[in-house]
Amino acid sequence: MSGDSELDEIQGIFFEECAEGLTVAEEGLSAMAAGDVSADVIAGVFRAVHSIKGGSGAFGHAALLAFSHRFENVLDEVRGGKIPPDEAVTQTMLNAFDVLSDHVKAAQFKTDPPNDAAMLAQLDALLEHKAGAVAEAPVVVVAEAPVADDFGFVPVVAPIEDFDPFGFEPVSVSLDIEMDVAAPWQVRFGPSRGALANGGEPLLVIRELEAMGGTVTAVDVSALPKLRDLDPEDSYFIWTLDLPGEMDEQAIRDCFDFVAPDSLIEVARSAAAPPPALVDLAPVTVEPVAAPAKPVAAETPSARSAPTPEVRPAEAAAQTIRVELSKLDQLLNLVGELVIRNSILADRLSLPDQERVELPDLLRLTRQIQDNVMSLRAQPIRQAFSRVPRMLRDLASETGKKVVLETIGETTEVDKGVLEKIGDPLTHMIRNAVDHGIESPEERIAAGKSPEGTIRLSAEQKGARIIVSVSDDGKGIDRVRVRAKAVEKGIISADAVLSDEEIDALICAPGFSTAESISNISGRGVGMDVVRSNVEALGGRVEIHSVPGEGTTFIMGLPLTLAILDGMIVRLEEQRFVLPLANVIETIRPEPGQVKATSPTTEVIELRGSYLPVKRGSELFGIGANDRRNPEDSVIIIVESETAGHVGLMVDTIDNRREVVIKSLEDNLHPIRGLGGATILGDGSIALILDIDALVAPPPMQVKFTQKGIAA
Template sequence: MQLDEIQAIFFQECEEGLAVIETDLADLRDGAPSDETINTIFRAVHSIKGGAGAFGFDALQGFSHQLETVLDLLRTGELTPEPDLVALLFAAFDGLTDHVSCAQGGGGAPDDAALIARLTAAAGRAGAAHDVAEPEAAPEPVVVAEVVGDAFDLDALLADIGLGDPPATATAGGAIPWRVRFVPGRGAFDNGGDPLPLLRELDALGGQVVAIDRSGLPSLDSLSVDECYLGWTLSVPGEVARDDIAAIFDFVSDQAELEIVAEGDEAPLLIAEPVAEPVEEDLLAAVLAMVEPAPAPVAEPQPQPVVVVPVVAEEPVVIAAVVEDGANRPAGAAAAAAAAGGATIRVELEKLDRLVNLVGELVITQAMLAQRLSIHGVGAIDELSDLDHLTRELQDSAMSIRAQPVKSVFSRVPRIIRELEASTGKRVRLEVEGEMTEVDKTVVERIGEPLTHMIRNAVDHGLETPDERVAAGKPAEGVVRLAAEHRSGRIVISVSDDGRGIDRARVRAKAVERGIVAADANLSDEEIENLIFAPGFSTAATISNISGRGVGMDVVRRNVQALGGRIGISSKFGLGSTFTLTLPLTLAILDGMVVSVGGQTYVIPLAHVVESLRPRDGEVRGLGPGAGVLDVRGTYLPILPIGRLLNVADACVDPTNAVLVVVETDAGQSILMVDGIQDQRQVVVKSLEANYAPVAGLAGATVLGDGRVALILDVETLVQRHRSETPRALAA
């Protein structure tokens, strides 16, 4: 595995650790904290610190050390989770997030001197003995003693590592110590690696080296300074959690032998005797005796310890498994415990994309086979029905692998809220619902920016200041609610606030002032609300780092439409507003209505379809050449002839001889005029942009069961084009 691949895994684990820290800090703030909550935060910070040191991110390692010191005092009870300290921990979490981002992006370290001073002061109030004023010094490199002639003091070199007397069987507190056996791989020094900092980490936990494994030492003429030949056995106090010991070796466990067991459960030490004081003797003879291979002693059968076996893989796949502390647990029980713990595997996204693509091809091939067999009159055989069922199950399973909870996006919102509270002076309470709702990974990755804009608008434009809220009879603290749910095969994300709502008169006045609409335009309430999505529109009185430049909500709408979704607004002046994002669960497969226009076949995404109908004579009202409307239950809806919009020859031009499909878009309801409806089915989306070129009005293509290629209509774009062309056509 290359260094950059290992580093990428480190940053992925940093993201997971930061998510855990933020969740547990929220628990620390909102309820009675448990010891496990604080320990979980400490372990996550400790893991980030260890990885940062391994990769040479000194600024990240130093800041993590400051935060770790305060957390250590918190978990030992020397500090208590008072509101001021919890607020400091949130600020430190933000700083840690910035450090991780800088390390990942290669930028300079953030200015955190004031934050470090606050952490130092907090630790000082506890009378801590830790030195938190200075960042943890980078580990000194291992220096091999200079060889002058035959003078090579190996014992002095080993003593420099801090070896001590063997500890007692149990610590003063009565807990059974841990026995840790650590044998680095020969390539432990590759890519800047060094086992010595790991031993120092154990030393900081109270560990002591009790024996050294010298069996791997070669003869002097074969000795290489670039390889590691030694192993160590250490005794660590039983009060130290096993997870804390294992966390030290997170980034080397696949390149070394590691055993962590309670003393008394370990197998006999197949290594050198415990370290004793050096004996005065001929130095060269001592070295030669030490490097001479010794026969391994025959040991009595002993219970097998838990061993972390190194995994060598060609691809950067990391397997997270549950390892029990007990040494004598049966294999079946261990497997059941691992299953109960929800073992996971991290796989490259490219592999998942390829799997989904192959499943899509299988779906197409199955549909073509069913079409061919039905032509020959054998479409009802049981095997074909079973194949259809299995293909659909395989397709659903493949798509579920890519599904992720929106929690990964929602977890960023608390920090945004805290920053907005600090910059606006407003008090905000965030309510989150449905954060475990799952959606395709691509959708999750691309809704972050729209969601950030909406949260900023809700706080900056929606919520009033505390004084204004009290004067209006509201609580001083405003509420922003973020929710997600599955609805009709799509995911619906809503951002609500209990603020001032949309002042339609002010919105209209601003739109007229900026030339977005004419002063005499007759607009409905819905059309006025949708003006906030116009490019360049803003009602902010001053330009700030939050808003005022008019580049917010139009970006939100474009990004949502690019995902095949739509955004809606519901607002009551003085009571608040709700913005609703409706998005597809996946961008790879959709349910569609297959229609014909002239000699062409198209697919209308079923998420837009409301109903289909055939008008009777006299029901369609003409508004000029190529323009007409239909009265649908008291509402006149514009008719969009798909044949004219896409320049399809031989398309039907008479609405009374065509099929009219009522569709729902951000602009309201409209009608698509097609020649006929062929079928309704689930189709695999193929990108036009990736395989040909982007085409306005088309969202992609698919292959039907008979082998024909059908184009998927971009309903939003077609409706917008029709609305912009109709006034010009009527004027002409």
């Protein structure tokens, strides 16, 4: 591998870490904007920006380095309590975060850096305001002679009307005070061989420690070999540095963020702490100053003495390794093949043979391997949800609306590939909900609602799919207006007969918008079209449910890329399908007359005094003979769906129960409603996996969009 390609690979790792740091920083700043200004949250944002700054300097990204350094300075003052993290300061830092993100993108894609002059001026203003406030703060010391303490004076608080700033003589005080001095930090740093081989530069760390007040006190060169044995990519030196004792330990450790984990890094207090210092203060004359708004009591010297900092044990750093996603995909496929081979083995062995070869133990171990490998690609959907609070604040500011966010199921894990592709659909759905769904505070009050609208984000796994929904409690879809706009734009004809669900689906047509004018939020008719096309490209589906005056819900059903599914093998006209056990409530062999026809195309089953709709699986897929099978010769499986509730699915027979591997259909076929994937059974044949929610629910979107409009 050439030197340039090695450097590109290392820079690629740096930009991946930048993306992770930006995510952490955005979550922290969003928490601060929501009122959480705890030390841990602020420190997390500081460390994220500090890491980006350190890497940018190592790779020569000057513009990114300069901006992140200035941003870091402000965060350091906020962390130290010198700048209060109020609403205005937090908003400035959120704006600075946007500019920092643009700098990272410019450095990554080698484009011109953003114009950050205005943002730098705002950051400098925060620093200058802090310095000015400290410089201008008056200090008043009030001494009273009648009763003297150990130091010869007592602080007095007098009523403001009796306070005379010129009513006492200057006081001269000479003190010998024993003050606590924290032991200095001692740092030992020895880079690993791998660090130098990958282009690491230890002197950058040394210089950063020196800039913090550190001094190199020793360099151990005992491991240095003779010249003929010298390896230019090996490390032989160990530096020892002393740093001021009042420094924060975490600030020192932050300097080693980009150092290889197997390097020697020791941070500890010096074994021999300096003796307490006797500070001989020269006589101090306290001059009268202007009277403050209210009298201030003087601190006693004992209160001013520095407390001894708490020494925290070093936390063990988590060991991580970066792996290409293609290698994980290959590993996942191999584990899937292992599950299929176990299924083949189970089918070919009789029950006594299975017990003899301990097949259940083999299946259990295979399942554990599968679960662990799946977790390598799985990421909590919180990463996608974390961008929404910031987006809502900006949208609320632009529209003048009040919006409250509720999130459910943030820990639901989604495949990393799916997670990266749902960002745009989620953004457009949120913008659509705020701009078109949520009413203004005045309109909501007039409608008898709270002035604050609510947007609810939820995620959960159901069978072979991840269900992500965005709902609002706004005014719902104005179907009369939507239909009129569709006719105006030529998407449908004026005499077209459409159901409510089909009218709702029109908002996903290319170029469709009900906005009267184009704004920064909407009006171009590309938002919901992006939602539909992106989700369908993933092999998913979009459903829209709206109630006028109550709100609208958008549901994205996304496939799992690969997973083991507990399934029931059923037959429809001699074809085998897999029905997820997670959807199964019970199975019934109907008695004569238990299934009744309510129309030529609909049937119900009487079950414990209630009636449930029945759907014939063969008719749903259009397979088999025209003659309808007698219900008594079939099996009805009561399944539970999200949209249709409990429904009876009629199948011919049930073969057995199996753990199957879900294989996605999107790479080779277009999405098929009612199918969630495919699998390979023990005999080597292919079986399709049923998507119960899509199969038994009434079709919410039957509209087909074309370049010229809507097809019948």
